[in-house]
Amino acid sequence: MDWYSVTEVGDGLSLISEPQVHPFLQANIWHLRGQERDVLIDSGLGVAPLAPVVRQLSAREPTVVLTHAHLDHMGGAHEFTERWAHPLEPVGSPLPGSLESAVLAETLGLSAIPLPPLLISATPSPDYDPHAYQLHPAPATHHLHDGDVLDLGGRTLEVLHLPGHTPGSIALYDPKSKSLFSGDVIYDLDEDDQLLDDIHGADIPEYCHTMRRLADLPVEVVYPGHGPTFGQSRLRELIKDYLSRRDSSPVDG
């Protein structure tokens, strides 16, 4: 079966996703093409080979930029030569991954989220054993810091260090199109879902600071680490909701 599904977003951007993964663990993989360089923002779970899918989008090998070191974002990174991440993310020695929700909850420090025992609903091949899943380390070949600018040729991406979900979470901001690749820092949530800010490595005061910073950024469109793309008003709403729940000091604006 085709494990990955590819959607053309337009303007040199494609979305690669893994439809057979439970929504909780189903992360977006963004492939963005410039004139000189392509970037792959995150790399899925690593359940099936990702490089052949990426090769169909461009003959050029992309630079993989990892928003953070969670299994659903860095699973396929080891297949690529260039892997860039913030120094505070342990991409070379990540927490072990699992497709079994009980094991994963224990490893990540997830509080009670109702999940099925197994987080994939199909396997990429008949002989694939989901219980044998392992997350491959993918040591960074280059470290990214807040304010770094990635020049893709004809478009640039600015690195924002936005801790809270993890210590070294980053987002990428394109100032020309005012688009934000937000990783797990912010994504659109169902009413009873919440951003993961109380798992191992997460920090609520830092997350609040991150949200305040995002509130000041001129963003037109968010390409998140999970779920659908959304616009500025939804972004503001999500920031406000978060701060009203978690922040003890008053919300500006």
Ligand SMILES: [Zn+2]
């Ligand atoms: Zn995450």
